[in-house]
Every structure is written in structure tokens, then in C-alpha cells.
Amino acid sequence: MAKITASLPQGTRDFGPETVRKRHYIFSVIRQVFELYGFQPLETPAMENLDTLMGKYGEEGDKLIFKILNNGLNNPRNIEKARAAFAHVLEGRNDSALTERALRYDLTIPFARYVAMNHGQLTLPFKRYQVQPVWRADRPQRGRYREFYQCDADVVGSYSLLNETELALIYATVFAKLGIAVSVKLNNRKILAALSELCGGAEFMTAITVAIDKLDKIGIEKVKEELQQKGLNDAQIATIEKYLCITGSNAQKLEALTALLGNNVTGKKGMAELTTVLDAVSNTSYAAVFELDFTLARGLNYYTGIIFEVKAKNVQMGSIGGGGRYDDLTGTFGLPNTPGVGISFGVDRIYDVMEELQCFPAAVNTGAKAIFFNLGEKESQRAFTLALELREKNIACELYHEQAKFDKQFKYAEKKHIPYVIILGSRELEENTCLVKNLASGDQQTVAQSALADFNFA
RNA sequence: GUAGUUGUAGCUCAGUUGGUUAGAGCAUCAGAUUGUGGUUCUGAGGGUCGUGGGUUCGAGCCCCAUCAUCUACCCCA
Numbered sequence: 001m002a003k004i005t006a007s008l009p010q011g012t013r014d015f016g017p018e019t020v021r022k023r024h025y026i027f028s029v030i031r032q033v034f035e036l037y038g039f040q041p042l043e044t045p046a047m048e049n050l051d052t053l054m055g056k057y058g059e060e061g062d063k064l065i066f067k068i069l070n071n072g073l074n075n076p077r078n079i080e081k082a083r084a085a086f087a088h089v090l091e092g093r094n095d096s097a098l099t100e101r102a103l104r105y106d107l108t109i110p111f112a113r114y115v116a117m118n119h120g121q122l123t124l125p126f127k128r129y130q131v132q133p134v135w136r137a138d139r140p141q142r143g144r145y146r147e148f149y150q151c152d153a154d155v156v157g158s159y160s161l162l163n164e165t166e167l168a169l170i171y172a173t174v175f176a177k178l179g180i181a182v183s184v185k186l187n188n189r190k191i192l193a194a195l196s197e198l199c200g201g202a203e204f205m206t207a208i209t210v211a212i213d214k215l216d217k218i219g220i221e222k223v224k225e226e227l228q229q230k231g232l233n234d235a236q237i238a239t240i241e242k243y244l245c246i247t248g249s250n251a252q253k254l255e256a257l258t259a260l261l262g263n264n265v266t267g268k269k270g271m272a273e274l275t276t277v278l279d280a281v282s283n284t285s286y287a288a289v290f291e292l293d294f295t296l297a298r299g300l301n302y303y304t305g306i307i308f309e310v311k312a313k314n315v316q317m318g319s320i321g322g323g324g325r326y327d328d329l330t331g332t333f334g335l336p337n338t339p340g341v342g343i344s345f346g347v348d349r350i351y352d353v354m355e356e357l358q359c360f361p362a363a364v365n366t367g368a369k370a371i372f373f374n375l376g377e378k379e380s381q382r383a384f385t386l387a388l389e390l391r392e393k394n395i396a397c398e399l400y401h402e403q404a405k406f407d408k409q410f411k412y413a414e415k416k417h418i419p420y421v422i423i424l425g426s427r428e429l430e431e432n433t434c435l436v437k438n439l440a441s442g443d444q445q446t447v448a449q450s451a452l453a454d455f456n457f458a
Numbered sequence: 459g460u461a462g463u464u465g466u467a468g469c470u471c472a473g474u475u476g477g478u479u480a481g482a483g484c485a486u487c488a489g490a491u492u493g494u495g496g497u498u499c500u501g502a503g504g505g506u507c508g509u510g511g512g513u514u515c516g517a518g519c520c521c522c523a524u525c526a527u528c529u530a531c532c533c534c535a
Contacts, residue, residue: 007526060533063459106535134535139459141529148535319535346535375493410495425493437494444494 011138011146018365019351023149025364026347026354027131029177030151033170034129039153042128044110050094050102056109056332058301064136066103066146073098103135107152108329108342115156115340116333124157143318143349152323154342156330161273164306164325165280167343171310171321172286174345179359181313182320185293188274188306189324191257192297194267195243199236206301208232208240213297215244243294250278250292257294273306302326308343312353320349367396369457370420370436371413374400382449383424386434389453397422413439420457424449 008014015023031041053065073082078097085095104110107130115122131151138144153170155163168184175182196205207230211223220241227237239260246256254271261267274292281290298307305325312320323343330338354360370390372383383399390397398418400409413421423435428446436455437444447455 010526058533064533136534138534139530139532140527141531144534150535322535344535349535373493405491406494407491408495414496421495423493427493435494439495442495 009146011140011144013145013147017367021364021367022354022360023347023351025360026178026350027149027151030174030345030347031129031131033174033177034151034153036173037127037153037166037170039127039129042111042114042130043132044104044107044114044130046103046133047101048104048110048113050096050100052113052333053102053105053109054094056302057105061105064138065105066135066137067094067099068101068103069099070097070101104132105136106134107132107150107344108154111152111154111156111342112329112340113333115338116330116335119330119335119338122157125155125163126157127153127155129153143352145348148346148348151345151347152342154340156338156340158341159339161276161306162280163341164273164277167323167341168277168281168290168308169284169286171308171343172281172284172289175289175310176286178350178354180320180350180353180357182289182310183291183313184289185291185296185309185311186274186277186306187293187296188270189303190266190270190273190305191261191294194261194264194270195240197264197266198261199239200232204230204232209297212240212244212295215295220244246294250290253292253294270305277306298322298324302329304328305341312357315353315356317349317353317356319346320353321345365417366419367416368398368418369395370397370422371409371416371418372397372399372422372424373406373409374403375423375425376403379424379426379429382429383422383434386422386424386449386452393453395453395457410439422452 047068050065050067054062057064070082072078081097085097088095089098111128111130115126129152131149133147133149135147138146140146153167155167168186171182171184192209193202193205196202196208199208208227211226211230214226215223223244224237224241227240232240242260243257246253246260248256254275257267257271261271278290278292281287293309296307296309298309303324304327307324308322309319310321311317321344323341325339325341327339328336329340330336372380372387374380374383380399380403387397387399400412410421419439421437421439423437423444428434428449432449433446434449434452435444436447436452
């Protein structure tokens, strides 16, 4: 076998023991809260049929889907077809003779596919959560990877705003538990639709949302320029500028927006929905994290109602979560009129934020609670027996693998963040005791071997 | 897809206008220290300077290509 230099595909990462522990901590908090709200777990395959994914994420999104080359292309029976297909691919088209499967790009579309395939068996509303990796052929950069995890919670089959309310609270609860200060931004696509109706008509909605989404990045003047290029007139742009300049408390923002949108039916509906949700969360301890942001647009075009986005405070990072309501997600899979609403957590970015803000509790990295020093043949045999007793009691521990100097064994314990060292040498062997030492405090005490399993290795 | 950054020891990085045998800190291993670590001291191992060409008497340094990396744009978690 030829020797090759060890390397990783672009945008992917290995996770060492400490990183995995920290990631598991994030996953477990999120899962726990999902479960608290009655969501059920779902897993779908890493790959989907290409048809399932194509056309769901917009033109740019389609380009970022990782496609899987079909097997057996060199089979003489397929070779001509494959050549023709390759010509198609060079023209920028897809061809099932060359590739018919792709890695999933997000968790929402596979979920929609699942619902369409199983709606007969599902009890509606179906509340599911899903924690799995997704793949995108993006150029990697800060906070962006080609393989990353999403944690989604979606409710399908219910128009109730209670879902939006609970999802908003899930966001607040999770980030509170993780210790990250965030702002959960809310808007409603209906308001954006109303704005579009006022300014040039519904066909401008995409152009308008794309432009205002960039506000905090490029500034108001550039947004106005972009709108002008899209063909909006000065009066329309002025209206949008007024819209974008709305500030104040949530109540003040709603008031200003009412004045701006007037009697537009869609707009009123959008505002009423937001009011309902905000009122519902206002009596909770999390009320302060929710913030109306009319400049929030979100790229995915399938959203039709309230939309969410979460930004971490005190750190420069893209959004660490997003979601919203979509009224007809399963329609393309032959199941019309099925509403849904969902949110997503970006674990990899949450990890980066927590690392930067040092939010991880120190205890995250404890695996084994104790380590027995290996101080000789007979000593280690006794230690081995005691280790088994501890494990019977679900106390994770290990025995140093060979006799070595104290120095070395201490360093090993320290590196592995093991909080307790158990010293069992010739003296202890004789007295049927052992010495339990807390590495952090330096305190140590003699414990009878028979009582070791009851020791509190907190 | 577009633009830029960086590439030297396991890791983080020095390396002057091109000039003898390419350095430091951390990490590793051994010893000072045969039952108490995180401090200190001594010593050792470890590099075809990302790769391939070119310029030059001479290249880690200059030029070209290539690969990788990070960052920004686009888009997004």
C-alpha cells in the first residue's frame, strides 16, 4: 500500500476526547430541553435521493449539496449512459445516471420527506427533534464547516401559536442552561409580505427581504442602492427606510409599525401573531431575551409566518440558531396543507461561542472519578479488586497500567482530569486501608478498603 | 465561485539586505529524587524549512507553479 500523508477533507474536523465531552454536554442540554417539551427523537439517513433535496434550498443551496457518485459506472452496460450524463453535468445539470444520491444538507427537508412517507401512522401534531450532522460544500471559514451538527425541533400538523411560544421558550431555556447571553430575535414573514405589498408588489418580496437582511452588514445607504437597482422608486425606498429605522421597546416597535403599514390585512395578522407570542412569554423569567427585529428576514424561502434567529451577545459570530413557520413544507412530497414550525441549533457555532466566552463548567472534562496508583505486584492486585467494586457502584475509575514513579502517575491523573487519586502501597496493603487524595485541594484521608465503595467521589 | 493570508521540530512561533552546522518556548523521554504531583535544575531525542521547478557561486528568505490552511465576499448554522 502506498504511503500517504495523513490528512482530512477540507472543512471537516476530528474531535479529541475533551472536545467530544464538551460537545456532548451541549447536545445533552439541548436534548433534555426538547424532551421536557414533549418532543420525540427521529433519525434519518446521512444520504437522501438527490431529487429529494434539489430545488429546496434555492439556486445557491443546490450548488452546495454534496453529491455522491454512482457506483458501477465502469460497467460496460452503463458506460455510454455515464458518458452522456457526464456531458450533462459539465453543462451544470444533474443526471441520475451519474449521481442519484446526496448527503443531507439540513434536517428539515429529510423530516418533511419522512412526514410525507409516514403521515398515515403519525399522531398529529407530530413533535420531533433530530440531532445529526449535515454537509454543505461551502468554503470553510470562521464558524462555518463542511460537516456540522444541527439540532432541530419541529412541530408538524398544527397552526397553533402555542408552538411558536414553546419553541421560543426552548431557545431561551437552552441558552440559559448553557450560560450564553443571547438575544432571540423574532419577526414575521407576513410583515415582510405586507411591506412588499406597499412597496412595489408581492413579486418584490424576495428582493426586499434579501436587501434588508444585509442591513447590519452593509448599512442603510447600500441597502437603498440595492433596492434602487431592483427597480423600486424613491417613495417605496423611503417607506422601507422608515420601516428599517423603527427602534425602541417591542411595544414601541409594534406601534410604529402599525402606523407605517396602516390597514394592510396581512401585516395586521403578522403583528397579531407576534403580539400573541410575546404576551405569552412575557410572564416567564426569560421575557427579556426576546426582541422584535423587523430587519430579520432569513434566507430560506419556505417560511411563511413567525421567524426566529438567535445571536450570541458579547461575541462576533453568525447566528447560532434559527427557524420559523412554514405552511406547506410537505407539499412537494405530495402531502399538501400540512403546516409546520421549527427551530434549529447550530452546535458547532455554539461550541465556538462557549469556548470563547469560557462557558463550559470545569466538571465537563471528568471521565474517571478516581485512579488507583500502581505501586507493586501485590498492591495493584488488591487495587484491581477494589476498582471492580467501585465500578459495581457505577463509580468510573482506573488502575494505572504499570508500576511507575509517583511523579508519572500524578501527571497522568492530572492530564486526564481525574479528581481523586487512591494510593494503595505496602503500608496500606498491610493495614487494609488506602489513601484517597483530592487532587484539586490536596486533602487526603485514610479510608478502610471495605468502605472505599461508599466514599463520596463527588 | 471570487479575493487575500499563512505554510520552518509533536504544538506555538523567531529566523536581519540572500552567506558557515536553521533557533526558542511548550510538550516528550531520561536523570537530580526508592511513598506524595502541579515549582526548580541538568541532559537527550526530534526538521530533506508544504511540494515541484527556476534565478544565484550560494535560497528558509527572491521568482513561477502546485497543494494545504485560515480569513473575507457570496450564502449560511
